[in-house]
Amino acid sequence: MMPTLSEKDLVFVNRLGPKKRFKLVYIRLPNGAGTCVRRIVGLPGEQIEYLQDQLYVNHQKKEETFILDEKRQADSNGIFYTENFTMNQQFNEVTIPTGKYLVMGDNRPYATDSRYYGFVGEKEIIGTVEMRVLPLHKMEQY
Numbered sequence: 001m002m003p004t005l006s007e008k009d010l011v012f013v014n015r016l017g018p019k020k021r022f023k024l025v026y027i028r029l030p031n032g033a034g035t036c037v038r039r040i041v042g043l044p045g046e047q048i049e050y051l052q053d054q055l056y057v058n059h060q061k062k063e064e065t066f067i068l069d070e071k072r073q074a075d076s077n078g079i080f081y082t083e084n085f086t087m088n089q090q091f092n093e094v095t096i097p098t099g100k101y102l103v104m105g106d107n108r109p110y111a112t113d114s115r116y117y118g119f120v121g122e123k124e125i126i127g128t129v130e131m132r133v134l135p136l137h138k139m140e141q142y
Helices: 065-076 087-091
Strands: 010-014 024-028 035-042 048-051 054-057 060-062 100-104 125-134
Touching: 010 024, 024 100
Parallel strands: none
Antiparallel strands: 010 125, 024 035, 024 125, 035 100, 048 054, 054 060
């Protein structure tokens, strides 16, 4: 989840927290390979696509302020930070199914996320990440 979180950061997870767009969530990986933190990008019933580093939700642009610097850096190198995809191409779906979420890592070029393992079910979401607790000098609320 770089640059937002580092591997050894300690976070506070709210098991009852609301599942909203751009919220960080602590999830069980669908393939049973452990747990990780990812960001909710798409909610049930939505159509998601990325075109030229721009997120579209139901054909409306959405700004991802948490990765602006990374997108600028990629643009200056002549590449996209997030590869183009449509839901139909990636998942053979028009909209996100009921009870499922599209999650992505903030380190888009290297993250394994819904683009790799598919949608994440409601039951795989352990809770929402409310804040980084440690290290103390990086304490931050999300």
